[in-house]
Amino acid sequence: MRVVHTNSELAQAVAEARAAGKRIGFVPTMGALHAGHLSLVEIAAARAEFVVVSIFVNPLQFAANEDFGKYPRTLDADTAALEHTAANLLYAPNAEEVYRQANGRIDTSITHHAGRAGDNFEGAIRPGHFDGMLTVVARLFDLVKPDLAVFGAKDAQQLFLVRELAAQSYPGLEIIAAPIVREESGLALSSRNRYLTAHERIQADSLSLALRAAVQQSENGPAQALAAARDALAQEPAIRLDYLALVDKSTFEPVPEDFVGSALLLIAARVGNTRLLDNQEIDFR
Ligand code: AMP
Numbered sequence: 001m002r003v004v005h006t007n008s009e010l011a012q013a014v015a016e017a018r019a020a021g022k023r024i025g026f027v028p029t030m031g032a033l034h035a036g037h038l039s040l041v042e043i044a045a046a047r048a049e050f051v052v053v054s055i056f057v058n059p060l061q062f063a064a065n066e067d068f069g070k071y072p073r074t075l076d077a078d079t080a081a082l083e084h085t086a087a088n089l090l091y092a093p094n095a096e097e098v099y100r101q102a103n104g105r106i107d108t109s110i111t112h113h114a115g116r117a118g119d120n121f122e123g124a125i126r127p128g129h130f131d132g133m134l135t136v137v138a139r140l141f142d143l144v145k146p147d148l149a150v151f152g153a154k155d156a157q158q159l160f161l162v163r164e165l166a167a168q169s170y171p172g173l174e175i176i177a178a179p180i181v182r183e184e185s186g187l188a189l190s191s192r193n194r195y196l197t198a199h200e201r202i203q204a205d206s207l208s209l210a211l212r213a214a215v216q217q218s219e220n221g222p223a224q225a226l227a228a229a230r231d232a233l234a235q236e237p238a239i240r241l242d243y244l245a246l247v248d249k250s251t252f253e254p255v256p257e258d259f260v261g262s263a264l265l266l267i268a269a270r271v272g273n274t275r276l277l278d279n280q281e282i283d284f285r
Contacts, residue, residue, distance in 0.1 A: 001079075001082055001083055001085075001087050001088060001089065001090055002088065002089050002090070003079055003089075003090045003092065004089065004090070004091055004092075005091075005092055005093055005094070005097065006093065006097055007093065007097055007100070007143055010052070010089070010091045010093075010143060010144065011143070013052075013089050014050070014052065014089075014144060014145060017049070017050035017088070018050075021049075022048070022049035022050040023047070023048040023049055023050065023147045023148070024048055024050050024051075024052060024144065024145065024146045024147050024148075025044030025045065025047060025048025025050065025051045025052070025146060025147065025148050025149070025150065026044065026051075026052050026053075026054070026140070026141075026144045026146035026148070026149040026150070027040045027041050027044050027051065027052070027053045027054070027087075027149070027150050028053075028054045028056075028136075028137060028140050028149065028151075029053060029054065029055055030055065030056065030057045030058065030071065030191065031055040031056075031057065031072070031073060031074060031075065031078050031092075031191070032071070032072035032073070032074050032078070032191035032194070033055075033074075033077075033078045033081050033082070033191075034181075034189045034190075034191065034193075035181050035189055036152060036154065036178075036180070036181035036188075036189040036190075037152075038081060038082075038084075038085050039178055039179075039181050040150040040151075040152060040178045041053060041082070041085040041086060041087050041150075042085065042086060043150050043176060043178050044086075044148065044149075044150045044176070045085070045086030045087075047148055047176070048146075048147060048148055050088050050089070051086055051087050051088050051089070052087075052088070052089045052090075052091055052144050052146065053082060053087045053089070053090050053091070054090075054091045054092070054093075054140055054144070055075065055078055055090065055091075055092045056091075056092070056093055056095075056098060056136070056140075057071050057073065058095075058098075058132060058133070058136040059095055059108070059132075060108060060110065060131075060132030060133075060135055060136060061128075061129050061130075061132030061133045061136065062129075062132070063126060063127065063128060063129070066126070067192075071191075072191055072194060075092060078090075091143075091144070095108070098136065098139055098140075098143075099139070110128075110131045110132065110135050111135045111138060111139075112131065112134035112135045112137075112138050112165060113131050113134070114130035114131060114134060114161050115161075115164065117157070117160055117161060117164065117251070117252040118130040118131075118157070118161055120245075120252075121157055121243055121245060121247075121266060121268065122157050122158075122268065122277075123157070124243075125242050125243070125268065130157070130158070130161055133158060133161070134161060134162070134165055137162055137165065138165060138169065141166075141170055141173065146173060147172070147173065147174065148173065148174040148175070148176055149162075149166075149173060149174075149175055149176070150176045150177075150178050151175060151176070151177060151178065152177075152178050152180065153177045153178060153179055153180050153279070153281075154180045154188050154189075154190070154277065154278070154279070155277065156264050156266060156279045157252065157266075159175075159177055160252050162175055163175050180278070180279075182208065185201075185205045185208070186205055186207075186208030186209065186211075186212070187201065187204050187205055187207070187208060188207070188208065188276075188277070188278045190276065190277070192274055192275065192276070193274075193276075195272075195273065195274040196271065196272065196274050197272065200238070200271045200272045200274065203236055203238040203239060203271050204271045204274075204276055206232060206233055206235065206236035206239055207233075207239070207267050207269060207276055207278045208278060209232050210228075210229040210230075210232035210233045210244075210267060211229065211265055211267065211278060211279070211280035212280075213228040213229055213231070213232040214226065214228050214229040214232075214265050214280065214282060215280060215282055216228065218282045218283070218284060221257065221258075221284065222246050222255050222256075222257055222259050222263065222284055223257050225246065225265065225282060225284075226244070226246050226265070229244055229265060229267070230244060233267070233269070238271060238272075239269045239270075239271060240269060240270040240271075241267070241268075241269045242268040242269055242270065242275070243266065243267075243268050244265075244266070244267050245265075245266045246259075246263050246264070246265050246266075246282075247263060247264050247266060248261065248262075248263060249261070249262040249263060249264050249281065250262070252264075255284075259284055260284055260285055261283070261284060262281060262282075262283050263281070263282050263283075263284060264279050264280070264281055264282070265279060265280045265282055266279045267279065
């Protein structure tokens with residue numbers, strides 16, 4: 001695997017791969033890689049002959065009170081982990097490189113705004129987060145020019161908004177969703193899990209327990225499923241819930257009580273100082 005830090009090296013490597021007739025698969029990340037990220041690389045490699053992974057902690061998607069400064073940065077370990085995958089190129093730029101325009105100016109203004117589907121849930125709790133995320137994703141798409149890009153289902157609202165972005169602005173680009181990778185306990189893997197103490201890890205398991213409780217009640221309809229998840233979360237007083245919601249997978253709008261179709265049960269909660277996200281697809285018929 002080649003490691004590059006500049007846009008010109010990236011462009012050259014991608015152009016060479018394309019000239020050799022290879023499809024370009026892209027996996028954008030913020031690093032601190034775990035098995036969830038590595039699964040995205042393998043999914044990309046199953047469909048593309050040349051896989052680019054990016055590692056960039058994007059300042060535009062963090063609010064002033066968030067963990068941008070202390071977000072884990074582990075480039076050496078990440079590079080070593082990627083060496084064991086099918087990744088062909090690691091692009092690890094700094095912010096000047098990502099946001100440098102053709103005229104040499106660094107421009108960190110927001111170029112993409114999330115529509116209505118970005119207003120609720122993560123969008124309501126983290127104002128500006130999705131605009132910053134979409135701005136960097138579009139910038140990375142422009143730099144990498146991939147044929148396909150893989151995003152984790154774990155960040156369900158992000159995946160939804162990236163699909164909207166691609167449909168509007170990148171018609172030839174295929175967006176692939178990767179299933180959530182979990183610990184044996186059920187805890188969804190996350191770079192932020194490393195902030196959890198051993199005790200908090202056990203408390204954090206109640207998120208996935210709640211999702212499973214909801215699945216078990218799915219035959220009784222959306223209201224029962226939601227109530228089962230709420231009850232399960234209430235068993236663990238250390239969980240501070242940001243939101244629990246059942247949304248239509250195709251619109252990201254909350255479902256009515258008589259909903260039939262594919263829904264996503266979303267949970268966002270804090271355990272200690274760590275914010276955790278999880279979700280589960282549930283089909284109601
Ligand atoms: P991040 O580095 O946290 O921005 O995540 C980079 C990509 O990895 C995003 O598309 C995430 O949705 C995805 N991802 C993160 N955690 C997981 C997980 N546990 N399972 C599958 N994908 C994940």
